[in-house]
Amino acid sequence: MPELPEVETVMRGLQPSMEGAVIKEARVNRPDLRWPFPERMAERLTGARVVALRRRSKYILAELDTAETLLIHLGMSGRMTVSGDPLGQFVHEHPQAQKHDHVIFDMANGARITFNDPRRFGAMDLLETATADSHKLLAVLGPEPLGNDFHEEHLIAAFRGKNTPVKSALLDQGIIAGLGNIYVCEALYRCAISPKRKAGQISETRVASLVPVIRKVLEDAIAAGGSSLKDFRQANGELGYFQHSFDVYGREGEACRRDGCGGTISRITQSGRSSFYCGKCQR
Structure with missing residues (x-):
């Protein structure tokens, strides 16, 4: 999607x-x-x-x-x-x-x-x-990740005491609007946070670090015209190109790209969705 x-x-x-x-x-x-x-x-x-x-x-x-x-x-x-x-x-x-x-x-x-x-x-x-x-579809949405209402204090408060995996928390549209599976995987990798970590157990400093990284991942993807995996096309019919820049998504079994890591990208299923991450450098 x-x-x-x-x-x-x-x-x-x-x-x-x-x-x-x-x-x-x-x-x-x-x-x-x-x-x-x-x-x-x-x-x-x-x-x-x-x-x-x-x-x-x-x-x-x-x-x-x-x-x-x-x-x-x-x-x-x-x-x-x-x-x-x-x-x-x-x-x-x-x-x-x-x-x-x-x-x-x-x-x-x-x-x-x-x-x-x-x-x-x-x-x-x-x-x-x-x-x-x-409208019922819009009223339940959280702040836009590229807008001023999405900031460190908001995410820290949203994660406080939350017992669900951080991957699931970031996909919660009531916490952040518009994030999906691909870009959550990529943001967690850039922050070296495991998708399996409980959201409420991550330090406030690391939670805060997610905010600029999420913005940067989305901005990079927009600049590349999005990601074309199956059906997506831009309005002019062209493909998006961000899929060529994925660090973890869809790269199961391939080498981690983080300098000096030496790990391998793994795939697990969380809430019916595939999560890609490096088990060595994402903690």
Whole structure:
């Protein structure tokens, strides 16, 4: 599933073609994805101007001039790609329609935004803009790891007395919004913290050290266009490249890259997810 860097990359890729532009025509080719589309979604979107695009956790939010906000979740295999962009940043001709093109936005500026999702785990909804952040999917989220509300004091307080493994704590969206399996593994490696350590038993100094490292891992991934392991594509259809920089994720049995360590990357299962780490230098 796309994590924060992938969703941020897609959102940034959509901005030049969508932000400030009018949706000339919205087409919805099926009644649902993970859940049913809102009533008259195509009608409500057609003619609306996209005032602003932003990301919250793993959701893209398109604020419209109709006092509604379009919520988009890419799910496991969802892609949002741009064609016909008048700014010349993308492929100029619109591609032939594909089997899993479920939602299409033809913009008044000539761009076309296509939401393609073979596995149909993605989702869209329309929220009242004034109360969007109190929607049940958004209200439960913790601070954004790249925002000012995510700081050392917050993480120390969140971990205090917590008896769950630090890997699970960092994946808790109520503690930090948007972190996923890949980037938690990478951040823990950079801090030399074992994913098996209980969150509440890690010293405050080491907990605090996670904050800048988490930010740096995410910033590095965004700069590389995210990670493409299976389905992910950027808005221009290109792959992300951060997977070539993984220190531990997917590297089971390979040598640890930390200078002087000499250890080997291991994989364990925690809460049904694979954790990759070096048992020698991560403690």
